Amino acid sequence: MSETEEKLIADGKRLDGREFEQLRPIQIEVKIINRANGSALVNFGETHAVASVHGPRALFPRWMQESDTGILRCRYNMAPFSVEDRKSPGPDRRSVEISKVSRLAIEPAIFLEDFPKATIDVFIEILQADGSTRVTGINAASLALADAGVPMRDLVTACSVGKINGVLVADLNGKEDNCSEADMSFAMLSTKKKITLLQMDGNVSKEELMILLNLAEKSCEKIYEMQKKALKEKYKRV
Amino acid sequence: MERYALELIEKGKRIDGRKFEEFRPITIKKGIVQKAEGSASVKIGETEVIVGVKLNIGEPYQDTKDEGTLIVNAEFTPMASPDFESGPPGEDAVELARVVDRGLRESKCIDLKKLCIVPEEKVWTMFVDIHIINHQGNLLDTAALASLAALLNAKVPKLDGENILRGEYERPLPVVFKPINITVGKVGEKFLIDPIFEEESILNPKLSISIRDDNNICALQKQGNGELTIEDIEKMVDIAIEKSKEIRKLV
Amino acid sequence: METKEIALPGEFIAERKGRKVSRGAYFEGEKVFAGVLGIPRMDDNEISVIPLSGVYTPSIEDKVVGIIQGVEISGWTVDINSPYLAFLPLSEGVSEFVDTQRTDISRFFDVNDIIFCKISKVTKNKTIQVSMRNIGSRKLFGGITIKVTPTKIPRMIGKGGSMISLIKERTGCEIIAGQNGIVWMRGERKDKAIEAIMTIEKESHIVGLTEKIEKMLSEVV
Numbered sequence: 001m002s003e004t005e006e007k008l009i010a011d012g013k014r015l016d017g018r019e020f021e022q023l024r025p026i027q028i029e030v031k032i033i034n035r036a037n038g039s040a041l042v043n044f045g046e047t048h049a050v051a052s053v054h055g056p057r058a059l060f061p062r063w064m065q066e067s068d069t070g071i072l073r074c075r076y077n078m079a080p081f082s083v084e085d086r087k088s089p090g091p092d093r094r095s096v097e098i099s100k101v102s103r104l105a106i107e108p109a110i111f112l113e114d115f116p117k118a119t120i121d122v123f124i125e126i127l128q129a130d131g132s133t134r135v136t137g138i139n140a141a142s143l144a145l146a147d148a149g150v151p152m153r154d155l156v157t158a159c160s161v162g163k164i165n166g167v168l169v170a171d172l173n174g175k176e177d178n179c180s181e182a183d184m185s186f187a188m189l190s191t192k193k194k195i196t197l198l199q200m201d202g203n204v205s206k207e208e209l210m211i212l213l214n215l216a217e218k219s220c221e222k223i224y225e226m227q228k229k230a231l232k233e234k235y236k237r238v
Numbered sequence: 239m240e241r242y243a244l245e246l247i248e249k250g251k252r253i254d255g256r257k258f259e260e261f262r263p264i265t266i267k268k269g270i271v272q273k274a275e276g277s278a279s280v281k282i283g284e285t286e287v288i289v290g291v292k293l294n295i296g297e298p299y300q301d302t303k304d305e306g307t308l309i310v311n312a313e314f315t316p317m318a319s320p321d322f323e324s325g326p327p328g329e330d331a332v333e334l335a336r337v338v339d340r341g342l343r344e345s346k347c348i349d350l351k352k353l354c355i356v357p358e359e360k361v362w363t364m365f366v367d368i369h370i371i372n373h374q375g376n377l378l379d380t381a382a383l384a385s386l387a388a389l390l391n392a393k394v395p396k397l398d399g400e401n402i403l404r405g406e407y408e409r410p411l412p413v414v415f416k417p418i419n420i421t422v423g424k425v426g427e428k429f430l431i432d433p434i435f436e437e438e439s440i441l442n443p444k445l446s447i448s449i450r451d452d453n454n455i456c457a458l459q460k461q462g463n464g465e466l467t468i469e470d471i472e473k474m475v476d477i478a479i480e481k482s483k484e485i486r487k488l489v
Numbered sequence: 490m491e492t493k494e495i496a497l498p499g500e501f502i503a504e505r506k507g508r509k510v511s512r513g514a515y516f517e518g519e520k521v522f523a524g525v526l527g528i529p530r531m532d533d534n535e536i537s538v539i540p541l542s543g544v545y546t547p548s549i550e551d552k553v554v555g556i557i558q559g560v561e562i563s564g565w566t567v568d569i570n571s572p573y574l575a576f577l578p579l580s581e582g583v584s585e586f587v588d589t590q591r592t593d594i595s596r597f598f599d600v601n602d603i604i605f606c607k608i609s610k611v612t613k614n615k616t617i618q619v620s621m622r623n624i625g626s627r628k629l630f631g632g633i634t635i636k637v638t639p640t641k642i643p644r645m646i647g648k649g650g651s652m653i654s655l656i657k658e659r660t661g662c663e664i665i666a667g668q669n670g671i672v673w674m675r676g677e678r679k680d681k682a683i684e685a686i687m688t689i690e691k692e693s694h695i696v697g698l699t700e701k702i703e704k705m706l707s708e709v710v
Contacts, residue, residue, distance in 0.1 A: 037543075056572045101460075117572075118615075146526040148542060149526060151524050153522075191499040191500065191501075198460035199460065201458075209471075214468065231495070236694075
């Protein structure tokens with residue numbers, strides 16, 4: 001989209017009052033859809049995502065089955081009312097691509113070999129969009145999978161980082177996303193810290209890229225603490 | 239075949255004898271489709287992609303009222319591989335088109351302001367259509383290179399009032415940068431570029447990197463299964479920057 | 490010994506120290522991690538994690554409540570509440586000799602019949618076989634079935650069957666809890682039994698559950 005000369009930084013702070021590395025207020029809730037095997041809601045400021053998991057379950061048609069491993073299917077979808085200009089329902093090219101990269105972001109975390117011939121279906125719905133929707137969705141999906149009791153190596157934590165008015169920042173909101181000089185979507189296995197999603201567009205030098213990657217990792221560490229807290233609170237033993 | 243490729247790579251070799259950081263022979267032909275405003279065919283080894291650029295008059299986007307627009311589309315034609323089916327683009331074709339688009343768009347390689355006809359009303363819309371002719375590995379780099387070559391070959395048609403005088407041109411398309419896309423794959427602890435078809439499934443994961451003339455990175459896309467570390471990414475970007483200089487000279 | 494807090498997938502649980510690492514946990518070198526959201530359990534011999542939820546994964550010797558899904562020529566397909574359909578071969582379901590050319594085997598088990606049986610075979614790519622040729626296996630008549638999270642069944646049965654006996658006594662119901670999460674029951678006060686079971690389902694991770702159930706059931710008239 002267009003990069004204008006818009007002022008996104010004033011007096012050393014971002015337009016919404018945040019520090020450069022500060023994340024928006026985050027809300028997390030798990031097990032919110034009782035008909036699903038697992039579910040979660042994650043809000044990053046005004047970006048709201050809900051994820052639900054059905055499975056592992058039998059996979060039909062048969063020819064789609066992998067005889068020695070399970071498969072993961074993922075659908076990212078934006079509700080028509082989630083954006084200012086109503087979005088026509090149904091997949092568009094952007095949703096198709098995001099569904100693909102979201103699936104690849106989560107797959108490495110799951111012990112798919114434990115479920116040959118079966119499928120695990122993950123549905124991500126964006127109910128309100130204000131920037132960084134795909135990473136919010138991935139954070140919700142990872143929690144929904146854990147909530148569903150799917151065998152996993154690790155959780156997956158995701159965040160966005162970017163460059164606005166020449167400054168490197170974390171967690172871009174809608175306006176910052178549109179006017180950024182660079183924006184990056186990043187996801188990693190939460191404790192192993194291996195990167196499973198990486199997309200960037202904009203214009204950065206190699207040095208800036210390395211700083212952004214480290215900023216993304218640090219931001220994910222903060223988000224992971226909140227994912228952990230949400231799960232442990234929900235299932236407190238006493 | 240994949241297991242053989244893997245064995246060889248562990249020993250430091252590749253099926254076709256290339257070095258890990260070596261491209262297959264590259265042939266670029268421009269202006270092969272007369273009816274298009276710009277066109278190019280690129281072969282990297284046996285992988286072949288033809289790109290046609292067509293210009294039409296359209297409306298500008300809301301927030302860029304004095305700039306031309308760019309639309310990139312890719313067709314994985316069934317003739318190119320037994321795995322491609324006819325019908326609307328699948329997720330791989332959509333991804334390829336969008337990644338090539340971002341490489342061109344974010345690098346600002348076309349001076350869009352020079353494609354404005356009447357501000358807020360009429361601008362030139364560039365359609366970049368990617369047609370895969372043969373899939374022998376590394377479609378993305380080939381498609382990106384062919385797109386760039388086609389844009390470099392393209393000319394802006396003359397206008398007679400409302401009508402486009404197809405076949406008569408007033409100037410070349412204003413291309414100011416040459417972004418080059420290099421995909422680097424990880425196999426074990428090694429990195430290699432330009433996979434042939436048989437190597438594709440063992441390169442996990444891959445990182446597609448679009449580099450501009452000033453060595454700035456304009457687009458990144460991790461592809462395939464698996465994970466990367468920050469150290470991996472740094473090495474892959476270094477490789478991409480080096481190779482992009484080599485490839486840029488060819489186009 | 491169970492830990493106080495639940496563990497998340499990827500969280501470090503303990504050093505291996507030569508112990509067996511079984512379901513719900515995995516190891517990398519000497520370190521053992523949780524492989525599912527659940528309650529880590531460890532003693533001197535084994536480290537595992539009891540999942541808080543999840544679908545049923547069949548294991549040999551499991552006793553399950555199944556529902557006949559289809560009648561084939563030499564056996565029946567059985568829904569055992571898992572991503573995998575099980576098969577009950579004729580020879581494992583019926584002890585008499587049956588001439589399959591002349592007999593319609595649905596007279597033994599028909600679609601929607603409920604059976605209590607044992608998992609007799611699980612292959613590497615999850616082909617499942619069940620058998621009725623063991624003590625306790627039988628067709629279950631009448632009654633209803635409810636579905637609960639399979640990993641909570643041990644809690645519903647209790648140590649040495651203490652919890653399920655309590656519920657059976659106080660409600661006067663016949664109850665069979667399959668390890669696959671299907672619970673069959675028959676009797677007048679099924680409502681009270683279901684209430685008790687659903688409470689265990691929701692609060693199985695909370696300490697002090699037994700007392701709560703006892704109190705709930707003491708009010709049964």
